[in-house]
Amino acid sequence: MKLNDFLTEQWMNDYEGRAVYNMTDTCVQPLSLRELTAMDEDHLLERTILDYGVITGDEKLKEEILRLYHTGSTANIATTHGCLAANEMVMNTFLEPGDTVVTFVPGYQQFTDIPASLGCRVITVSLREENGWMPDEKELEAAFHSPVKMVILNNPANPTGRFFDEAFLEKLTGYCRPEKTYILSDEIYRGKDPDEISVSDLYEYGISTSGLAKMFSLAGLRMGWIKASEEIIHQLNVRRDYTFISTGPLADTLSCIALRNQDYLIERSRKIISADKQVYTEWLKKEKHASLVMPEKGTVGFLRYEGNIPSRDLALQLLDEHGVFFVPGSCFGCENHLRIGFTRDPEMVTEGLRFLSEKLAEINC
Amino acid sequence: MKLNDFLTEQWMNDYEGRAVYNMTDTCVQPLSLRELTAMDEDHLLERTILDYGVITGDEKLKEEILRLYHTGSTANIATTHGCLAANEMVMNTFLEPGDTVVTFVPGYQQFTDIPASLGCRVITVSLREENGWMPDEKELEAAFHSPVKMVILNNPANPTGRFFDEAFLEKLTGYCRPEKTYILSDEIYRGKDPDEISVSDLYEYGISTSGLAKMFSLAGLRMGWIKASEEIIHQLNVRRDYTFISTGPLADTLSCIALRNQDYLIERSRKIISADKQVYTEWLKKEKHASLVMPEKGTVGFLRYEGNIPSRDLALQLLDEHGVFFVPGSCFGCENHLRIGFTRDPEMVTEGLRFLSEKLAEINC
Numbered sequence: 001m002k003l004n005d006f007l008t009e010q011w012m013n014d015y016e017g018r019a020v021y022n023m024t025d026t027c028v029q030p031l032s033l034r035e036l037t038a039m040d041e042d043h044l045l046e047r048t049i050l051d052y053g054v055i056t057g058d059e060k061l062k063e064e065i066l067r068l069y070h071t072g073s074t075a076n077i078a079t080t081h082g083c084l085a086a087n088e089m090v091m092n093t094f095l096e097p098g099d100t101v102v103t104f105v106p107g108y109q110q111f112t113d114i115p116a117s118l119g120c121r122v123i124t125v126s127l128r129e130e131n132g133w134m135p136d137e138k139e140l141e142a143a144f145h146s147p148v149k150m151v152i153l154n155n156p157a158n159p160t161g162r163f164f165d166e167a168f169l170e171k172l173t174g175y176c177r178p179e180k181t182y183i184l185s186d187e188i189y190r191g192k193d194p195d196e197i198s199v200s201d202l203y204e205y206g207i208s209t210s211g212l213a214k215m216f217s218l219a220g221l222r223m224g225w226i227k228a229s230e231e232i233i234h235q236l237n238v239r240r241d242y243t244f245i246s247t248g249p250l251a252d253t254l255s256c257i258a259l260r261n262q263d264y265l266i267e268r269s270r271k272i273i274s275a276d277k278q279v280y281t282e283w284l285k286k287e288k289h290a291s292l293v294m295p296e297k298g299t300v301g302f303l304r305y306e307g308n309i310p311s312r313d314l315a316l317q318l319l320d321e322h323g324v325f326f327v328p329g330s331c332f333g334c335e336n337h338l339r340i341g342f343t344r345d346p347e348m349v350t351e352g353l354r355f356l357s358e359k360l361a362e363i364n365c
Numbered sequence: 366m367k368l369n370d371f372l373t374e375q376w377m378n379d380y381e382g383r384a385v386y387n388m389t390d391t392c393v394q395p396l397s398l399r400e401l402t403a404m405d406e407d408h409l410l411e412r413t414i415l416d417y418g419v420i421t422g423d424e425k426l427k428e429e430i431l432r433l434y435h436t437g438s439t440a441n442i443a444t445t446h447g448c449l450a451a452n453e454m455v456m457n458t459f460l461e462p463g464d465t466v467v468t469f470v471p472g473y474q475q476f477t478d479i480p481a482s483l484g485c486r487v488i489t490v491s492l493r494e495e496n497g498w499m500p501d502e503k504e505l506e507a508a509f510h511s512p513v514k515m516v517i518l519n520n521p522a523n524p525t526g527r528f529f530d531e532a533f534l535e536k537l538t539g540y541c542r543p544e545k546t547y548i549l550s551d552e553i554y555r556g557k558d559p560d561e562i563s564v565s566d567l568y569e570y571g572i573s574t575s576g577l578a579k580m581f582s583l584a585g586l587r588m589g590w591i592k593a594s595e596e597i598i599h600q601l602n603v604r605r606d607y608t609f610i611s612t613g614p615l616a617d618t619l620s621c622i623a624l625r626n627q628d629y630l631i632e633r634s635r636k637i638i639s640a641d642k643q644v645y646t647e648w649l650k651k652e653k654h655a656s657l658v659m660p661e662k663g664t665v666g667f668l669r670y671e672g673n674i675p676s677r678d679l680a681l682q683l684l685d686e687h688g689v690f691f692v693p694g695s696c697f698g699c700e701n702h703l704r705i706g707f708t709r710d711p712e713m714v715t716e717g718l719r720f721l722s723e724k725l726a727e728i729n730c
């Protein structure tokens with residue numbers, strides 16, 4: 001089944017290695033293995049045997065994952081190799097050729113291109129910057145004029161950083177309930193704020209995916225999961241036997257250790273994200289050629305710039321001249337934007353923005 | 366895309382936990398994490414950062430993987446989350462609805478059911494026990510009367526243990542070359558014997574998959590890989606961006622440590638496999654109700670028994686009465702057989718076979 005290049009990921013693969021000032025990473029500053037194993041107060045690693053482990057995921061790990069949600073039991077959780085694989089498994093399990101899928105743009109390319117490769121009809125609803133990156137209500141409603149099999153979004157969203165609150169999700173489930181439309185909500189950028197509701201906590205056909213890469217700074221464990229109804233989890237576990245069997249006791253155990261320290265890790269991330277947002281807020285006060293819908297949640301945002309230069313050229317010039325690394329809006333089909341991350345040392349971000357200001361002044365002179 | 370239950374994996378999931386005498390495990394006695402980390406003489410783990418790592422796989426790891434083959438460079442390797450995921454990625458990348466796939470039965474259910482779920486026409490060629498689990502030449506040739514997109518096999522095979530030697534592979538590539546038919550060869554049961562040729566070493570459209578689960582006793586790392594032409598690897602890496610991004614620096618590093626000790630691990634496995642085969646050879650001399658095409662390579666075999674009892678019933682009775690655990694032939698669509706593994710303590714295997722003999726005497730009395 002043919003797929004085009006995944007533009008954002010290809011960009012990262014091709015250029016990230018040259019970054020001196022990485023302004024676009026979506027993962028909060030990663031932990032080292034040594035930092036993580038130091039948290040193993042229960043000595044779980046000493047007893048780890050490298051067999052397949054529990055095929056459907058370690059029960060202790062699932063208990064820790066469950067603490068991130070308001071409802072359900074461990075029977076509502078399936079573990080996967082990262083959140084991306086979780087999304088793909090959900091799509092492969094529940095979508096058939098000819099099904100209609102609704103998703104949002106600018107958004108994550110997987111959400112349009114995997115369903116299209118499966119022979120689905122994909123309806124894209126625009127997120128409007130002038131509306132704080134929310135969709136137009138009429139456009140959203142119109143997408144449901146014929147039956148929809150699955151809505152796919154991420155919440156908070158990438159690249160816009162938009163957080164879809166409970167009121168919006170209630171409206172969306174209102175459109176979905178009559179046809180039992182699945183809502184696949186990639187919640188990898190979700191934290192633990194009380195208002196950060198998961199779709200799996202409020203809708204029977206809601207399928208929440210997440211993982212340890214972004215807010216927990218542990219992309220290297222490649223741990224993701226799915227939370228959904230027991231019936232949905234059962235169907236996903238049938239597919240698991242054909243695709244990857246288990247996540248394995250090593251990743252399960254280390255992820256369990258991480259999530260036993262989830263409050264510490266989330267607080268560590270909150271501090272870094274807040275500091276970086278503060279840098280941007282101060283910078284934007286003085287920078288007349290850029291604007292930003294400042295995200296409430298998550299680690300990413302979508303910076304708008306003025307000037308007659310394609311985003312790809314701007315990003316490449318900044319990288320070549322100063323090692324300042326952004327993902328250009330063109331990777332999301334949206335010019336005059338750069339995808340930014342609030343994930344790194346604020347002093348580095350400050351430096352990077354100084355180079356961006358110089359470049360924007362040059363372009364707009 | 367709908368899939369039926371994966372019979373072998375479901376059987377393992379449902380019953381393996383009750384095994385006292387595990388007679389069927391396909392993985393040589395697993396290592397502990399402690400045993401593996403003790404091999405880290407180069408102190409690689411101390412420097413491991415838990416970010417995404419090298420997206421297309423750590424170069425040091427690929428160099429170690431390459432030592433298992435006779436041709437190619439690290440550009441011919443892609444790493445995946447286990448061999449099963451490698452197989453699925455190959456099928457998803459190169460198969461389209463309407464394509465014809467040729468595979469062998471009894472065999473591994475993934476090879477028939479994933480292509481069928483993708484809308485492919487699947488031709489199965491029988492492996493004939495009376496022919497040492499080789500296919501009939503005319504039946505094999507007939508499968509290529511119209512164009513075939515992909516041949517899928519494992520070598521050595523599961524459950525039969527059949528090893529397809531270079532002469533057979535040359536014959537197969539002869540059928541495949543005219544239409545540039547891919548050969549996907551799951552070589553997870555391959556060791557390092559000089560005659561254990563990989564299809565990727567002798568055919569331009571040969572795609573070899575493997576991993577650390579079986580011969581290297583490290584299923585828990587969930588490390589697999591693909592070896593193929595650079596053009597094929599490039600296409601697989603496009604899909605990688607949509608499916609799992611990277612295998613991550615933790616699994617990459619631990620796998621590198623393991624494969625720096627590949628000769629030790631293979632020798633460890635060889636000793637266990639040989640000892641278990643010896644137990645079976647001695648047992649078969651006295652057991653008139655069972656026979657076995659003794660496999661030359663790999664860790665599994667397909668034991669034939671006499672008696673008017675469905676394999677599922679026999680396997681369940683042995684498990685219920687004595688904790689003796691086999692996978693029944695019914696999971697492979699082949700009655701009067703049990704799938705066996707040469708992977709465990711020979712004393713345990715001896716004990717388990719004693720119970721099997723008792724049961725076969727009872728059935729055939």
